[in-house]
Amino acid sequence: MASTAAGTKAGLARIHDQIIWNRLIAVVEEQAQALVRTAFSTSVRESGDLSAGVFDRRGRMVAQAVTGTPGHVNSMATGVRHFLDRYPIDEMRPGDHFMTNDPWLTSGHLHDITVVTPAFRGDRAIALFACTIHVVDIGGRGFGPDGRQVFEEGMLIPIMPLARAGRMNEDLLDLVRANVREPRQVVGDIFSCAASNEEGARRLAEMLEEYGLNDIEAQADHIVEASRSAMLARIRALRRGSWQSRLAMDGYERPIELKATLTVADDGIHVDFAGTSPASSYGINVVLNYTHAYTSFGVACILGSDIPNNHGSLSTVTVSAPEGSILNVQRPGPVAMRHHVGHTLPDLVFGCLEQVIPGRVPAQSSAGLWNPTLRGGPFAVDPALAADWQGRLESFDALIFHAGGMGARPGKDGLSATAFPSGVRTIAAEVTESISPLVFWRKELRRDSGGAGRRRGGLGQRLELGTRDGQPFSILLTADRILNPPQGFAGGGHGGAAAARFASGRKLLPKGQQTVPPDDRVVLEIAGGGGYGDPTLRDPELVAADVQGDYVSREAAAAAYGVALADDGTVDAAATARLRQARRT
């Protein structure tokens, strides 16, 4: 044991390093909470569709806030260096803020704005705070898949100053105001980003003062190195080799196949997406930065969920995808709804890891969030369908987030109606109803949509949406997993397929902007998650409980699980044994 004075000093220094590490994580959480608290749009303040983090002078992410989405945070982690390439850190001044929404440099669509702010000690920039938010509108066609090129999807802001030495770039803000549908919310959110970065910088300054530090370079080295080593140790414990998995999606104009080859090597995990479908003509394409973000998140979920996410841990996963494929789309491809494809990437990673470490990964989830934009007002709806509503249409633009079921886990059922992998929260129906004429006539779990298995997949949900007075509105829809439901693992069944229709029975296209005619409604059914393991091995009591809770119908209990129930809902053991025997033979 250390007993000498030098040993004590070294020991104390190690303890301080740890305290400072925790403190940095707390600082960025405060930064994120300041953002949530001051934001204007529902996507940020209700859903937490954001990220926040602190970076060292070299642009390496040192700590991130727990609040936020992996798509944002991991894209931000690779994105900040682009700011430094353009504006070298020693040329930054106090009161500077920089901004971009370039999909190829940050998180993959124009709706995400990233703001980067230097933090100073004296007159030396010693760190950068960054945050990314999803704004409610960015002009163009809006948040839907219909664009054929990124130019149609809204305004692109190259990396440029949002403020210099405390003076806001009013020219830029005027341009934004003139180009978006909700200028007050969007510009308000941009101000919130700057304010939250400043909050982070203030807290960092307090911490440096307290510990008598001039910068965080040594701490950053320690954090990055310790995280990288810990992640590498987990990877090196795996068998070396390469494994493949595939995942099919409905796509827009044609089906999509995603193909991953995951290679475990001494220096990390590499995932290559050769063999993946070419880019789509529509806005469901993914930039490589975002592909990287959700691929490394998939690896971290299984191997390093307790290891802090930062440049060090992220550097152990490398990603490649053919240029021009749907996972590495080139400019000026359309990308607005890139998450529908991007959110399936953890499932592809799990498909590979299931072969390396069986029994550790969940079955497929419904993945892509359903976040239709609902829009009302003149020319938001088809004028021919709004003839009787002249002068009475209410103008609104509402973004909602809803999720299907998660895949079953080897040891537990899947979570129902839960946004995996994005972690985004739903916006309460009441909140949407209070800012628009929309009414959620129905929002319920879909019975029998959880994939059957020893562990059942999470249930998807059903939404029925209309307006209070029957006025027409339009929906910008991206619905997938209708033809390709999430698959089960290890003998589990697939989740219930998604569906999208008008309540009247009229045909609703799964993707694209459409007008909901007067007095009609849309019914959206989001997929359930895949099951895990042989359903006939599920404890019959759990099946009975599922029937009682209306998660599973009596018919499905018999057909999918081989469980017969008596009239009072209890398990009929003899009949169950017969059913299960018959299924096995």
Add this chain to the structure above:
Amino acid sequence: MDRYLGRLDTRLRGLGIAAPLLLMLSGGGVTTVETARRFPVRLVESGPAGGVIFASGIARDRGLDRVVSFDMGGTTAKLCLVDDGEARSARSFEVARIYRFRKGSGLPLRIPVIEMVEIGAGGGSIARVDDLGRIAVGPASAGSEPGPVCYGRGGEQPTVTDADLVLGRIDPTLFSGGRIGLDAAGARRALEDGIGAKLALSSELAAFGVVEMVDNNMASAARVHAIESGVDVAGRTLIAFGGAAPLHAARIADLLGIDRVLIPENAGVGSCVGFLRAPIAFEIVRSGYWRLAAFDAAAANRLLGELEAEALAVVRPAAGEGESIEARRMVYMRYVGQGHEIAVELPATGAIAGDTLLEAFGRTYERQYDRRIPGVDVETISWGVTLSTPLQAAGQPVTTAGHNTPEPMARRQVFSPQLEQAIEVAVHDRAELRPGAVVEGPAIIVEAQTSTVVPEGFGASIDGFGHIELVRGPAAED
């Protein structure tokens, strides 16, 4: 719950106990057993509410307007912001969390609650070295069975209490009034094996690392909670109670930029004292939506009248006929288009009119956000009435006739986190300290249920209520 409370009530009566059975509510009032049986959901998280009532009462007695209530027991620490003698309240609470300390992992309940943040940091919280070579403390806890290693009841993993013992903050012979002898050697060994050996730290440094980590975790939780609530924590007074809090309060005050800490009398059992001071109260909130441009004053006043009658039906039987009952009326309002409403207090009696409502909202909004938004209509979302018996005032403080500097009962070696080495400190018996007594740090003040650490740089004095007051700088002069 209904059956359980019914049985309890019957049996208590069977024992000849005539006093009414009252139960603590999550919102900070007490109510009759009949009401509790009807609304069991309102009892969720009512235990910690008692602690906050305790701290709020002290804040009022002492005229402290900005306070952090800090309750640290065996498994968790709870922090609550108390402004003007009143705890912050919220109208939803999460239960059945999958991860107990992670927001969003449970089911939200819409009930009136005292708003607090709870983290897995207590005397029994277990310390370990994680895969990254970092000291991690909690949320796993050894609880009271088997408890910390030093209890000698089979605990094997080092806990925060073990670390406090190794640092010299707890006297193994005086713990719990001397009834439980503590195994200091066992605690030392556990810290060495569990932490020190893995990180090449002596057992003192390992203990220091554990305590620093848990203190920093609590301070960070307080900072994040404050920022979520839109207030600053620096410059407040910390009121610290629960068995472990007095050991850690001064360091947390350091970390939060707080200069004044109160360790109340009965600090070890603060929540129970809080129950005894809680008013009989009931809150009812109901939605009532109007835009002020089209405000229906008659309907709104009718709604308030109904709420008041319903609350009175609950409170009157518990309070008794003679007791006076105070009303508080709130309306939750916002600008049209906003997502979060603010609570606007209405006059306790009298009819409400649209223009007074608009003015009250404008004033409240301006106080919170520094400005009004002109030209935007305002809407009411919900209305609330709370009926309550008057808050009990504490006894009159004893006038402290001059200061005295008592002799310590002992001196011992204690590891100082500020100086990062062991130093000799004076040990005082709290029972011997009278109002007006002044103790300069570094010192330790021992009582049956806990010990108060007075670091160097702090002075301690006993105030007229018998509370220990720690103040940064020289001891308080009044």
